[in-house]
Structure formats: structure tokens, C-alpha cells
Amino acid sequence: MLILGLESSCDETAAALVTGDRRVLAHRLAGQEAAHRPYGGVVPEIAARAHVEALEPLIAAAFADAGVTLADVDAVAATAGPGLIGGVMVGLVTGKALAHAAGKPLIAVNHLEGHALSPRLSDPDLDFPYLLLLVSGGHCQLLLVEGVARYRRLATTIDDAAGEAFDKTAKLLGLGFPGGPAVEQAAAAGDPKAVPLPRPLKGSPEPHFSFAGLKSAVARAVGQHSTEDLAASFQAAVIDCLTDRTRGAIARAGRVTALVVAGGVAANRPIREALQGLAGENGLRFVAPPLWLCTDNAAMIAWAGAERLSAGLTDPLDAPARARWPLDPAAEAVRGAGVKA
Numbered sequence: 001m002l003i004l005g006l007e008s009s010c011d012e013t014a015a016a017l018v019t020g021d022r023r024v025l026a027h028r029l030a031g032q033e034a035a036h037r038p039y040g041g042v043v044p045e046i047a048a049r050a051h052v053e054a055l056e057p058l059i060a061a062a063f064a065d066a067g068v069t070l071a072d073v074d075a076v077a078a079t080a081g082p083g084l085i086g087g088v089m090v091g092l093v094t095g096k097a098l099a100h101a102a103g104k105p106l107i108a109v110n111h112l113e114g115h116a117l118s119p120r121l122s123d124p125d126l127d128f129p130y131l132l133l134l135v136s137g138g139h140c141q142l143l144l145v146e147g148v149a150r151y152r153r154l155a156t157t158i159d160d161a162a163g164e165a166f167d168k169t170a171k172l173l174g175l176g177f178p179g180g181p182a183v184e185q186a187a188a189a190g191d192p193k194a195v196p197l198p199r200p201l202k203g204s205p206e207p208h209f210s211f212a213g214l215k216s217a218v219a220r221a222v223g224q225h226s227t228e229d230l231a232a233s234f235q236a237a238v239i240d241c242l243t244d245r246t247r248g249a250i251a252r253a254g255r256v257t258a259l260v261v262a263g264g265v266a267a268n269r270p271i272r273e274a275l276q277g278l279a280g281e282n283g284l285r286f287v288a289p290p291l292w293l294c295t296d297n298a299a300m301i302a303w304a305g306a307e308r309l310s311a312g313l314t315d316p317l318d319a320p321a322r323a324r325w326p327l328d329p330a331a332e333a334v335r336g337a338g339v340k341a
Contacts, residue, residue: 001309004062004073004098005302006055008091009083009111010137011042014298015062017073020306022121025274026065027299030054033178040171059248070102075314077305081322082138088321096317107305111296112327115262116145117307118300119287123260126213126287131256133246133275136263137163137180138152140209142249143327144256148307153328154249158335159212162238163265169218169234173227183231184268190232195225197237202244207252208334209245214238239274246275250282260286267294 001020003229007013016027032050036042063069078095081088092108099106115134120126131154132143140162142155160168163180175186197217200210218234225233252260259279271291272288279286293300308314 001306002068002073002075003107003196003302003305003309004059005072005094005109005298005300005305006059006091006112006113007296007298007301008051008080008087009079010087010296011036011050012045013051013058013294014296015055015058016298016302017062017066017068017238018121018299018302018306020310022124022334024299024302025068026062027297028058028062028065029140030058035325037177040177041167042084044084044086047084048090051087051090053252055090059094064079068168070098073102073104073106075099075105075305075309077103077107077109077301077308079111079114080299080319081111081325082150083111083323085321085323088323093317095266100317105309105314106319107313108310108315109301109304109308110325110327111301112197112325113149113151114300114304116143116151117148117290117304118262118293118325119260120307121300121303122289122293123287126260126277127257130258130260130287131249131253133242133259133261134263135162135261135265137161137167137265139304142207142246144294145252145260149313151327152332153326154252155207155209155245156331156334157209157211157265158265159210160215162209162211162242163263165211165215166216166265169231170218172222173231175227175231180265180268183235184270186228186231187235187270190226190228190230192232192236194229195221195233197221197233198241199237199244207245207248207288209241211238211241214241235268235270239271241277242271246278250278256284258287260287262289262294267291
């Protein structure tokens with residue numbers, strides 16, 4: 001099985017060719033950091049235009065790298081949401097055109113499912129069901145992954161996601177964009193106990209996450225402490241919140257094979273180390289994809305396509321692009337505005 005994967009949901013344009021036996025034959029990626037850096041965040045219109053310019057050359061390069069052609073693929077998998085709708089449309093329309101031209105099945109992939117299944121691309125021993133902490137710029141969720149297309153949401157954020165809090169903190173501290181790696185680097189030189197910051201919902205029976213109050217506390221503390229100490233204290237607070245909420249989810253999840261973390265924030269090494277310790281305390285395997293698979297990429301989209309194709313799941317050419325697309329549509333709504341469901 002050979003799957004072409006396309007990713008364009010935010011500010012990374014990517015194309016990859018992945019086999020059903022977990023070989024990444026090619027992976028090409030174009031970032032947009034320089035274009036968005038002056039604004040301190042992703043500008044949707046700029047991102048969409050950059051996807052249009054970058055995607056076709058990346059696809060051609062991926063085919064050249066793998067030494068195959070479109071006729072050799074078994075299906076085309078493209079991110080269909082959630083994400084910035086302009087960028088999602090670029091990748092999905094391109095995927096539809098390629099699938100139609102080649103007479104191949106289209107697989108409209110939920111970007112979150114790409115993250116959720118990405119650990120199975122790098123770890124062939126990871127079996128269902130597993131507990132997943134999906135933590136990124138737009139999402140912070142705990143999910144019971146029972147199988148392909150079978151997800152049960154145990155917790156979500158009631159306001160900001162952890163990755164968003166990292167980006168906003170980096171902006172407040174003048175660390176630049178992208179914020180996550182910049183905060184992690186600054187925190188390495190700081191004292192995580194220097195600044196007393198809140199741990200929203202820590203110890204609460206409510207299962208969900210909240211990072212808006214922490215972000216506001218950082219804003220109030222700017223100028224009163226060194227950048228390094230504030231970054232370290234912020235990162236420590238996020239780690240405490242993530243581990244506390246995940247500990248509660250482990251107790252509710254029942255029998256699972258592993259604790260898994262995925263998403264862009266999963267590239268943060270102190271967060272990975274804390275979660276690995278939590279898994280050990282509870283007698284669970286800890287699984288995290290390699291760092292390059294944590295951030296947005298097309299290999300995870302191709303792999304999700306392979307998993308879905310193996311399960312007999314394909315999509316019509318009129319599959320819609322979606323700005324919002326929850327993995328667990330049956331999950332109950334939670335309190336709060338701006339829920340990243």
C-alpha cells in the first residue's frame with residue numbers, strides 16, 4: 001500500500017509518501033515562519049497564499065524523492081480540517097484533483113486523527129486502546145483511542161490550548177515566533193520556582209483544561225522577573241496542569257495499553273519527560289512520536305490515510321473542508337466560550 005499525504009491546515013505545507021508497512025519514502029515540508037514572524041502569529045490569508053505557491057512543487061519533489069509516480073499510489077489522503085479554512089481548502093482541492101485524475105480513492109483526513117494515529121507510524125507495537133494527550137496550538141484534549149475512527153473524548157480545554165498559551169507567552173516575553181521552542185529554550189536557563197503562577201483547575205474534579213488564567217498571570221508578571229525565570233515558571237505551570245489532568249484521565253480511562261502524547265507541544269522535552277514519569281507511576285508504556293512527527297506534517301496524514309484505507313474508509317470527491325471537526329462528535333459540550341472541541 002502506498003499513500004500520498006497532503007497537509008495544509010495551518011502554516012506548514014507538506015507532502016509525503018508512506019507505505020502500509022510504515023516506510024516513509026518521501027517527506028517534503030515548507031514552513032512559513034519568516035512570513036508570519038513580523039505579526040507574532042499566523043495570518044490566515046498569508047498562510048493560504050503560501051500553500052498555493054508551495055504545494056505543487058512539494059508534491060513533485062516527493063514523487064521524485066521516492067522514485068514513483070501518481071499512478072503508483074493506492075490513495076490520496078488530504079487534510080480536510082480542522083484548521084484555517086483557506087489553507088485546508090488548498091490541500092483538499094489539490095488532493096481531490098489528483099485522486100480524480102488518477103482514478104484513485106480520496107481519503108479526507110481529520111487533522112486531529114493524523115496526530116492521534118501518528119504514534120502508530122513510529123511504534124508498530126502500539127495497540128488499541130490507548131490514552132492520548134493531544135496537545136497543540138489549537139487543541140488540548142484527552143482521548144481514549146479505541147481504534148481507527150473510534151475516539152472518546154475524556155477532556156478538552158474550556159478556553160485556550162496549551163500551545164496557544166506558549167505562543168502568547170513568547171509574544172509577551174519578546175521571544176519571537178514560533179513561541180513554543182522559544183519558551184522552552186529560555187526556560188532552560190531559568191528557575192521554574194521563581195515566579196508564583198496559578199495552576200488552573202489543578203486538583204479539580206472537573207476533567208478539563210484551562211490556560212487563559214495562566215496566560216493572564218504571565219502578562220501581569222512581565223517586567224517584574226527575568227525573561228528566563230518567567231519562561232521557566234510558565235512552563236512548569238503548564239506541566240503541572242497537563243500531568244494533573246492526565247492523571248485523572250488515567251483513572252477514568254479503564255484498561256489501556258499506553259499513555260501517548262502527540263501534537264506540536266509534544267515536541268517539548270520537559271513535557272515529554274514529565275508524562276513519561278506519570279506513565280511509569282501508573283504502570284503504563286509511554287509512547288511519543290519522534291519530534292518531527294509531533295509538529296504538522298504530511299507523513300501522519302498519509303499514515304492516517306493508510307489506516308483508514310485498510311479499514312475500508314474512503315470519501316467522495318465532494319467531501320467538505322471544515323474549519324472545526326471534532327474527533328468525538330458525540331462528546332458533551334463543556335462550559336466556557338471558545339471551546340476547542
